Amino acid sequence: MINKKELQIAALQNGTVIDHIPSDQLFKVVSLLGIEKLRTPVTIGYNLDSKKMGRKGILKIAGKFFEQDEINRISLIAPAVKLNIIKDYEVAEKKLVQLPDELIGIVKCNNPKCISNNEPMKTRFKVIDKEKVTLKCEYCEMKTKKEDIVLL
């Protein structure tokens, strides 16, 4: 059975549809994925009705498939997001975004005395609590709570 919603998604020939983005995070997601730098057609849906979320955002990006570390970037601010990978008008794959066990080069350490803020190097964090989103710097060993996370 094909309903209107699926038709809209299937209208992409090749690309990625990112659904269930919390409305208040939509433009952060746009910026984190570097969508403003793309030269392919992008549809941005903002404040759409959602049974589950009340309001949601959606992104339809033609001709773009994201690498794992790009997807990891959004998992921090929009953990419930769903990615539909569209190939030849069909949903080729559905991906749930999940927090990885380790975040490399994505989050800034909030400790000014951490080596990662003083050397030209990538930051490394262990995700020690996936539910509460608590990170631990693998260098200075300081913990960062969800509300204190600063992205690089």
Added chain:
Amino acid sequence: MDQMKKKSFVSVADLSKEDILRLVKSAESFEKNPNRKILEGKVCATLFFEPSTRTRLSFETAINRLDGKVIGFSDAATTSSSKGETLKDTIKMVSNYADLIIMRHYLEGAARYASEITDVPVINAGDGANQHPSQTMLDLYSIYKTQGKLNNLTITMVGDLKYGRTVHSLIVGMSHFNPAFNFIAPEELRLPDIYKQFMEEKGLYYKEYTDFSEEVINGSDILYMTRVQRERFTDLMEYEKVKNIYILKNNMLKDSKENLRILHPLPRVNEIAYDVDDNFKAYYFEQAKNGVFARQAIICDVLGTNHPPAP
């Protein structure tokens, strides 16, 4: 620690119960026979990006007693890092010369980072406010030596429990051995919540006090004293109120257990009265001496050097 990989000694949190017991036994064997030619032909670098005379001398004594050679610096002001060289470049350069790097740095996580960018084993001799794991090993060895065991001991920690990294690391190191902890500190310098959570997760007993009472001392096997520093207080009135409360005097020990020993990471200022020094329960000077044996054990462990136990 993975035996197959290059070993480094960076954080107490990396050590398993077996690692700690192996190092303690090894330190014991070095105490029986500290002068051995285990490091003959080896060059050890001691890189002290911030000065720490006590720790550096202890490491260099350990190396010298094992017949190793020492290169290095005791103050970053005399090195290229003062010209803006990155830590990475300094470590890469020294790795060409040395078989082992022992480093002290003012930035937290520096030793971990160094261990990632070189094939030479790295020993952390202190990274900012984060870790000082060789101090923890000498504390653990001192506890083992004076009590004959590490299991099921009551450890009372006194003073600055908020900023004292030796306190935090000792909690982590002892957590494998079912200890009971008493924490005695002024309100402003109480143990941070993350360590309480850690003990709760491990199912360890602990109790907090603001009074330094004989009752708590009398139930203890180890009394671990630390310095209450004036500069830690935002409210100097508060400091004036508490500065003389956390001083151990000899008459407070009259009903303490026979096996009680008093430890202190040193330097002390006034938190242990001088009349305690003559009490046989005062152990802080021998504790510092144990540092050499604990560091000999750590050095040989990271180098994977076989050393038969002393006869």
